[in-house]
Amino acid sequence: MIIAERYHDISCGHRVVGHEGKCRFLHGHNYRIHFSLAADALDEIGRVVDFSVIKSRLCMWLEDNFDHKFLIWEQDEMLNQLQAITAESLVVVPFNPTAENIARYLVEVIAPKQLEDLQVKLIACKVEETAKCSASYTL
Template sequence: MGTITCSRYHDISCGHRVVGHEGKCRHLHGHNYRFHFTCQAQELDKVGRVVDFSCIKQTLCEYLEQRLDHKFIMWEKDPLAQTLRDVNTLGVVLVPFNPTAENLAKWMVEDVAPGLLAQYGVTLVECVVEETAKCKATYKL
């Protein structure tokens, strides 16, 4: 038997820095990120959907808008984190991981989505994070 999923993407702009990176990404910089969310349910709802696309928008997309859009994502262990927080308290978001596309995708699937999507009985089974049109990372359950 096949599996049915539904997907929605959302775009945000934000900055980050990758601690320990060998190249340009060790510097403060930003991206126009695109997050692709793929959800799955045990069964389709009475209308024949995994979940209404607006539910993904109201939860995962809105989370990105409120928490990350036009902000700067920093690993809480980054030596520059506190200095930047002192300069712009509301504009710097500290996370418990180095903010690579891979770690952002994993964080959305494992930590953010379960609490947000539980009310709809669906699971985020895949998140793709595009940093550019040419570069992306995927995390799947």
């Protein structure tokens, strides 16, 4: 299998509901999101997909929707209070915003919509919270 990969950097805040340590507090990361795409066959030029397509479809989705925003779980008890203070900076998500859940969401929910007219599929996503800590989701 041949895989095309590209990463994108964003800055984003979150908190992990139920976390036993520091991550239960409001904080943020300079995330690096790695996208791995595959296709049943290479195109006529010999590519899985042009890297600019990954940028325009997936990296720019991150820029438009997550960059410089605060991810908050729809079940977070702090949601109403934060909406009262800064609703425009919040992204309400249907999951506790761990790196693992972000990676799965990008693969299962976002990428199929962003790539629906192409003959390519996001097969894996790696979310780095720091240079030392990351989580990956693979189909």
